[in-house]
Amino acid sequence: MTDKERDELLINMANDMKKRDELLINMANDVKKRDELLINMANDVKNLKNDMKNVKNDMNNVKSDMKEIKKEQRSLSRAVAKIEVEHGEKLQILLDVVTGQEEKNEEFERRFEEDEKILDRHSDQIYYLQLKANKRKPIL
Numbered sequence: 001m002t003d004k005e006r007d008e009l010l011i012n013m014a015n016d017m018k019k020r021d022e023l024l025i026n027m028a029n030d031v032k033k034r035d036e037l038l039i040n041m042a043n044d045v046k047n048l049k050n051d052m053k054n055v056k057n058d059m060n061n062v063k064s065d066m067k068e069i070k071k072e073q074r075s076l077s078r079a080v081a082k083i084e085v086e087h088g089e090k091l092q093i094l095l096d097v098v099t100g101q102e103e104k105n106e107e108f109e110r111r112f113e114e115d116e117k118i119l120d121r122h123s124d125q126i127y128y129l130q131l132k133a134n135k136r137k138p139i140l
Helices: 003-134
Strands: none
Touching: none
């Protein structure tokens, strides 16, 4: 092999090495980009885990709040039921008073009518006795 052929071979080999170096550099850059992507993805996963923890905590808070709301609702339901019962009892008492008063009024009216009849009869008797005592004739 001549010097020229050897030099050309060395130059070709150097060019091939240069191309391989560029290829390796490109591959290293690609690996670096992929590494950055993986790091970003890992950070995203970490952030997602944190977000999920926050969501879980929020859900637990919501569950706790719902339990408190249910307790309060039960308490309010009991209070409303008690008020309704008491209100019904008071209405019944008022109704009893009204009907009792009505019955008393009817009794007083009946007694008043009886007393008026007695007074009319007594008035007639007094008039008749006065006529008899004065010996007068009745006026009709």
